Amino acid sequence: DADAQIKTDIITLTRYLTEAQHDLGSYATGDFTLLCHALQFSFKSIAYYIRRATLINLIGLAGSANSTGDDQKKLDVIGNEIFINAMRGCGKVKVLVSEEEDEAIIFPGNGRYAVVCDPIDGSSNLDAGVSVGTIFGIFRLDENAVGEAADVLLPGTDLVASGFTMYGASANLVLTMKGGNVNGFTLDNSLGEFILTHPDMKMPRTRGIYSVNEGNSLYWTDACKEYFESIKYPKEPGAKPYSARYIGSMVADAYRTLCYGGMFAYPADTKSPKGKLRILYECAPMAMVMENAGGLAVTGVMKRMLDIVPEHIHDRSGIFMGSYDEIKKVQAIFEKHG
Numbered sequence: 020d021a022d023a024q025i026k027t028d029i030i031t032l033t034r035y036l037t038e039a040q041h042d043l044g045s046y047a048t049g050d051f052t053l054l055c056h057a058l059q060f061s062f063k064s065i066a067y068y069i070r071r072a073t074l075i076n077l078i079g080l081a082g083s084a085n086s087t088g089d090d091q092k093k094l095d096v097i098g099n100e101i102f103i104n105a106m107r108g109c110g111k112v113k114v115l116v117s118e119e120e121d122e123a124i125i126f127p128g129n130g131r132y133a134v135v136c137d138p139i140d141g142s143s144n145l146d147a148g149v150s151v152g153t154i155f156g157i158f159r160l161d162e163n164a165v166g167e168a169a170d171v172l173l174p175g176t177d178l179v180a181s182g183f184t185m186y187g188a189s190a191n192l193v194l195t196m197k198g199g200n201v202n203g204f205t206l207d208n209s210l211g212e213f214i215l216t217h218p219d220m221k222m223p224r225t226r227g228i229y230s231v232n233e234g235n236s237l238y239w240t241d242a243c244k245e246y247f248e249s250i251k252y253p254k255e256p257g258a259k260p261y262s263a264r265y266i267g268s269m270v271a272d273a274y275r276t277l278c279y280g281g282m283f284a285y286p287a288d289t290k291s292p293k294g295k296l297r298i299l300y301e302c303a304p305m306a307m308v309m310e311n312a313g314g315l316a317v318t319g320v321m322k323r324m325l326d327i328v329p330e331h332i333h334d335r336s337g338i339f340m341g342s343y344d345e346i347k348k349v350q351a352i353f354e355k356h357g
């Protein structure tokens with residue numbers, strides 16, 4: 020009967036964090052758990068405003084531009100403010116880097132963590148109702164960190180946790196911790212809780228799906244052109260060409276890649292020699308998720324993404340990420356070109 024199917028032993032994010040705090044010992048102190056609770060609140064708030072955006076006049080431009088000259092949407096501004104206030108309020112964060120802020124924000128107090136974030140990634144898609152999301156990474160600061168931007172110029176291997184939310188048909192949160200697995204949570208709007216719905220997400224090792232802005236192919240390097248040609252016009256007898264899927268919101272393209280496998284790329288090219296996506300708060304957190312789910316993430320010159328140390332907080336990189344065997348194919352072709 021129906022009653023028998025109702026789950027009464029549900030793992031909420033709160034429960035998960037409490038259990039993780041026990042398991043992870045030194046990584047997850049009480050401070051870390053409190054910080055995650057503040058993060059979770061910001062995700063819920065942003066999800067709420069995105070759902071209501073069209074109704075309460077939040078679509079369209081705010082009339083300003085962010086640090087790197089992108090036009091800001093009203094929701095970019097609101098998402099950024101929600102995030103900053105949540106991070107300040109929890110008292111555990113010393114340094115905050117946001118895509119929407121020129122400079123790192125330094126909070127008073129003795130927070131021991133640094134948070135890097137893109138509060139609303141994919142916002143050019145917002146007015147069309149396409150999925151957008153929040154990307155985040157958490158570093159634990161060095162004992163003698165003074166509280167400045169330089170404190171977060173670290174490789175992704177130093178992240179203690181990272182993940183992203185995708186505000187789509189439902190709000191999905193993907194969370195991973197250093198050395199851990201990847202867990203997916205879905206926001207139950209009535210309960211106001213993120214529920215563990217996708218425990219231990221593992222990407223298929225291979226899948227014939229590619230995700231790239233093909234409109235840039237004129238500017239691609241020869242290696243890049245050869246790779247995409249090779250999957251569209253396979254020479255091996257019986258091999259099928261790959262399917263193309265490109266949403267144009269990294270969170271959504273990454274979420275699909277996590278669930279179905281395949282590869283996602285934003286290569287560096289002659290138009291954007293350093294690529295488009297930012298190392299600190301877009302590439303590194305995603306790379307950590309990909310690796311912990313059994314995949315790979317590399318730069319435009321095939322270096323492990325998590326090893327890259329940005330020189331400046333808003334530095335960019337080319338990126339190729341996704342299923343293990345797919346990224347190996349990319350690497351093989353790029354290596355041939357030297």
Ligand code: AHM
Pocket residue numbers: 089118137139140141142143232267268269270285295
């Ligand atoms: P944003 O942070 O300004 O939203 O830009 C990042 C987004 C990614 O979500 C997405 O992968 C990429 O830009 C799409 O770029 P393009 O429109 O050039 O294909």
Ligand code: MG
Pocket residue numbers: 118137139140141301
């Ligand atoms: Mg972004």
